[in-house]
Amino acid sequence: MEKKITVICGDGIGPEVTKQSIKVLNAVAEQFNHKFNYDQQIMGACAIDKTGDPLPQATIDSCKNSDAVLFGAIGHPKYDNDPHAKVRPEQGLLRIRKELQLYANIRPISTYPTLQHLSPLKPDRLQDVDLVIYRELTGGIYFGEKTLSDDKNTASDLCLYTKAEIERVAHLAFNHAMNRKKKITLVDKANVLETSRLWRKVVQEIAQQYPEVAVDYMFVDNASMQLIIKPKQFDVILTENMFGDIISDEASVLSGSIGLLPSSSIGSGTALFEPIHGSYPQGAGKDIANPVGSVLSAAMMLDYFEMYEEAALVRRAVSWALEHGFVSQDIDSVNYYSTSVIGDLMKDFIEQKAPSEINKKYVVLGKSTII
Ligand SMILES: NC(=O)C1=CN([C@@H]2O[C@H](COP(=O)(O)OP(=O)(O)OC[C@H]3O[C@@H](n4cnc5c(N)ncnc54)[C@H](O)[C@@H]3O)[C@@H](O)[C@H]2O)C=CC1
Ligand SMILES: CC(C)CC(=O)C(=O)O
Numbered sequence: 001m002e003k004k005i006t007v008i009c010g011d012g013i014g015p016e017v018t019k020q021s022i023k024v025l026n027a028v029a030e031q032f033n034h035k036f037n038y039d040q041q042i043m044g045a046c047a048i049d050k051t052g053d054p055l056p057q058a059t060i061d062s063c064k065n066s067d068a069v070l071f072g073a074i075g076h077p078k079y080d081n082d083p084h085a086k087v088r089p090e091q092g093l094l095r096i097r098k099e100l101q102l103y104a105n106i107r108p109i110s111t112y113p114t115l116q117h118l119s120p121l122k123p124d125r126l127q128d129v130d131l132v133i134y135r136e137l138t139g140g141i142y143f144g145e146k147t148l149s150d151d152k153n154t155a156s157d158l159c160l161y162t163k164a165e166i167e168r169v170a171h172l173a174f175n176h177a178m179n180r181k182k183k184i185t186l187v188d189k190a191n192v193l194e195t196s197r198l199w200r201k202v203v204q205e206i207a208q209q210y211p212e213v214a215v216d217y218m219f220v221d222n223a224s225m226q227l228i229i230k231p232k233q234f235d236v237i238l239t240e241n242m243f244g245d246i247i248s249d250e251a252s253v254l255s256g257s258i259g260l261l262p263s264s265s266i267g268s269g270t271a272l273f274e275p276i277h278g279s280y281p282q283g284a285g286k287d288i289a290n291p292v293g294s295v296l297s298a299a300m301m302l303d304y305f306e307m308y309e310e311a312a313l314v315r316r317a318v319s320w321a322l323e324h325g326f327v328s329q330d331i332d333s334v335n336y337y338s339t340s341v342i343g344d345l346m347k348d349f350i351e352q353k354a355p356s357e358i359n360k361k362y363v364v365l366g367k368s369t370i371i
């Protein structure tokens with residue numbers, strides 16, 4: 001099969017982690033006789049530096065003409081620390097989500113037995129945790145009208161949702177729940193917010209079309225706690241844009257690191273695949289970032305291409321690396337491997353070369369061992 005993939009590395013650690021996914025995808029293409037044609041495009045701070053625009057038209061055009069988009073991360077401290085900046089890297093990401101109508105962001109959260117020691121939670125709380133967050137991605141407060149008064153002392157961000165916006169993402173979540181444990185938790189703040197009450201009403205209506213799915217409603221403040229104390233109660237979490245953004249970073253502690261978590265963004269345009277983390281500027285250029293979130297996003301892209309065997313192989317490569325301790329600094333601060341070595345190891349695993357060559361070929365960067 002031949003696929004065109006727009007690759008947007010972005011800023012900070014984005015290029016370093018995305019490079020590992022490309023290595024892995026190339027190994028998959030080789031093994032399964034596929035052809036992946038990559039079209040590299042820019043977005044974020046690097047695009048502002050080059051063109052003045054965080055989302056140049058060429059990037060939009062490439063995405064719209066591709067089978068999928070593989071994205072790293074955007075963001076730079078020079079904008080984060082400047083409240084007066086007129087143009088921001090994040091605008092590029094929000095705009096591409098809108099341009100491609102990517103209204104659902106799907107963030108699966110799983111745990112790995114060998115990483116459970118990383119979590120502050122007791123192992124029995126983590127066993128069998130397997131949940132997926134459906135985050136609405138093109139509406140809500142991130143997209144509402146923004147105001148700043150002339151004296152710059154008063155600001156507002158409008159949170160707006162329509163019934164149609166809620167319905168389309170809710171149907172995706174219910175359909176997914178039907179193939180899982182048939183449970184949905186709507187996370188909202190319906191005791192305070194009118195938008196959340198609309199979410200509840202629309203979800204209650206939709207639930208009638210899915211009588212086999214048990215629906216639970218939880219306020220976001222309680223959900224933030226329940227995710228940590230009783231994560232096994234969740235199957236599919238459905239929530240609006242900002243709550244989904246926040247609780248998915250929180251849920252990453254169940255897995256062990258935010259660097260492990262992938263996502264897919266789907267809707268009516270070209271689908272986009274990205275790790276849930278940001279550009280981690282402190283780690284940029286150091287070859288220390290965890291590439292797993294990006295590589296698992298590439299696996300989600302392979303699923304989207306209906307290359308299920310290929311996606312499963314990529315996931316096995318990730319599990320193999322984690323189980324054998326081929327992990328980055330966020331997972332093991334003493335014995336850790338570089339981003340690029342972990343990418344090489346996963347590529348070798350896919351090419352069935354890894355086990356015999358490991359000891360000769362790779363070094364540990366951390367202070368204790370050189371093998
Ligand atoms: N999708 C995107 O492109 C996103 C972009 N951002 C942007 O990224 C920049 C930094 O934002 P932060 O709030 O610091 O979030 P961040 O996700 O970039 O980093 C937060 C912390 O998570 C850890 N981390 C993140 N990714 C990691 C990885 N792959 N491996 C190991 N550790 C990792 C690091 O300890 C880091 O300090 C900002 O400019 C922000 O706007 C933030 C979130 C998402
Ligand atoms: C620009 C932000 C909304 C990015 C982010 O934090 C995310 O999508 O997770």
Ligand SMILES: [Mg+2]
Nearest residue numbers: 245246249276
């Ligand atoms: Mg986020």
